[in-house]
Amino acid sequence: xxxxAHAMAAGIFVALLTALVLGLASWLTRETGVRDTYEIxxxxxxxxLQEQAPVRFRGVDVGKVRRIGFDPKAVGNVLVRLExxxxxxxxxxxxxxxxxxxVTGLAFIQLSDHGKAAPKLVPDDDNPPRIPLEPGxxxxxxxxxxxxxxxxxxxxxxxxxxxxxxxxxxxADALENISQAAGSTNQLVQRMDRTVTQRLDPxxxxxxxxxxxxxxxxxxxxxxxxxxxxxxxxxGQTAQRINAPGGALERIGEGTDALAHVVETFSxxxxxxxxxxxxxxxxxxxSLRRAINELTENPQMLIYGEGKPQPGPGEPGWHAPEARR
Numbered sequence: 420x421x422x423x424a425h426a427m428a429a430g431i432f433v434a435l436l437t438a439l440v441l442g443l444a445s446w447l448t449r450e451t452g453v454r455d456t457y458e459i460x461x462x463x464x465x466x467x468l469q470e471q472a473p474v475r476f477r478g479v480d481v482g483k484v485r486r487i488g489f490d491p492k493a494v495g496n497v498l499v500r501l502e503x504x505x506x507x508x509x510x511x512x513x514x515x516x517x518x519x520x521x522v523t524g525l526a527f528i529q530l531s532d533h534g535k536a537a538p539k540l541v542p543d544d545d546n547p548p549r550i551p552l553e554p555g556x557x558x559x560x561x562x563x564x565x566x567x568x569x570x571x572x573x574x575x576x577x578x579x580x581x582x583x584x585x586x587x588x589x590x591a592d593a594l595e596n597i598s599q600a601a602g603s604t605n606q607l608v609q610r611m612d613r614t615v616t617q618r619l620d621p622x623x624x625x626x627x628x629x630x631x632x633x634x635x636x637x638x639x640x641x642x643x644x645x646x647x648x649x650x651x652x653x654x655g656q657t658a659q660r661i662n663a664p665g666g667a668l669e670r671i672g673e674g675t676d677a678l679a680h681v682v683e684t685f686s687x688x689x690x691x692x693x694x695x696x697x698x699x700x701x702x703x704x705x706s707l708r709r710a711i712n713e714l715t716e717n718p719q720m721l722i723y724g725e726g727k728p729q730p731g732p733g734e735p736g737w738h739a740p741e742a743r744r
Contacts, residue, residue, distance in 0.1 A: 453504075453505045454503060454504055454505060455502070455503055455504075455505050455542030455544075455547075456485070456500060456502055456542065456544055456547040457500075457501045457502075457503055457540070457547050457548055457549070457550055458498060458499065458500050458501070458547045458549045458550070459498070459501065459515055459528070459549065459550050459552045460490045460496045460498050460499075460549055460552075461496060461497055461499075461551075461552040462495060462496055462497070463497075463517070463552060463554065464497075465517060465526065466526070467517075467519060467524050467525055468484065468487065468499070468526040468528070469484070469487070469526075470484055470485065470486060470487055471483050471484060472484040472525070472526060472527045472528065473527045473528075474501050474503055474527065474528045474530065475527060475528070475529055475530065476503075476507050476508075476530040476531070477531055478529075481503050481507045481530070482501055482502045482503035482504055482507070483501070483502055484499060484500070484501060484527075484528060485500045485501065485502050486500045487499050488500075499528070499552075501528060503530075505542070507530075508539070509539065509540040509550070510537040510538060510539050510540060511537040511538055511539075511540060512534075512537035513530055513531070513540065513550055514530075514531065514532065514533075514550065514552070514553045515528050515529065515530050515550050515552045515553070516528075516529045516531070516552070516553055516554075517529075
């Protein structure tokens with residue numbers, strides 16, 4: 420009886436411990452938030468995806484996969500039903516991809532969006548909104564796998580053709596020719612070195628001397644150019660002073676204007692007077708000349724006066740004067 424009592428106590432203890440563990444696991448895995456239902460319908464394979472797989476939005480756990488089956492609305496499509504936290508920012512721009520956890524091969528649903536402004540998805544348990552599934556990295560690799568394999572095969576065939584026996588002989592001959600050419604190049608380099616040492620070095624020395632002379636000439640020309648530039652600057656300053664207001668050019672212009680005014684005044688006032696004076700002087704000279712002529716012909720008039728004037732030609736008593744001896 421005592422053994423049966425111990426066995427019964429041990430059985431009761433194990434049952435209580437099992438119930439406690441189950442209760443603790445249920446409490447730890449309980450859902451503390453409100454979740455909405457969404458669906459994914461796709462023709463892509465969902466290898467590695469299982470029920471209760473995590474659903475993440477940009478790496479943050481926001482839900483789990485509730486069920487995986489076939490879509491009754493689209494023949495051949497796989498229907499994945501998700502439960503996502505209500506506060507997750509899902510919009511019509513949101514899309515899903517199938518990602519894998521490390522090297523285990525287990526898949527999960529990764530949600531993201533393109534960053535565009537779009538209206539928020541409205542949950543509906545009777546007709547859950549559907550989120551599009553875009554191809555992931557492995558899906559794209561599967562799509563491009565055949566093309567990659569064809570390219571690899573084509574490259575392999577070309578490499579085999581390139582490394583054939585005939586091409587290998589050609590490559591060997593080419594390498595031999597390159598070796599001979601390298602030897603000839605070395606000889607040519609040696610000859611060029613001797614030529615440079617024997618002929619070019621003196622020419623380079625002479626050219627150096629010539630360049631120094633040219634440099635000296637250039638320096639002298641630069642000094643001359645500086646002097647010419649200085650003289651041009653001084654000439655420019657002089658021309659600026661001459662052309663400046665109140666300068667020599669303006670004073671010369673003023674003097675020319677004054678001289679023109681004096682000439683004009685002289686021509687308008689003094690010159691007519693001089694002309695009249697000259698005419699009067701001519702009249703006086705003519706009168707004086709007549710008086711001298713009369714005195715010369717009749718000097719007694721100084722004593723007797725003019726008297727009766729002599730008859731002129733054609734008048735009574737006129738006689739032609741005798742010729743002077």
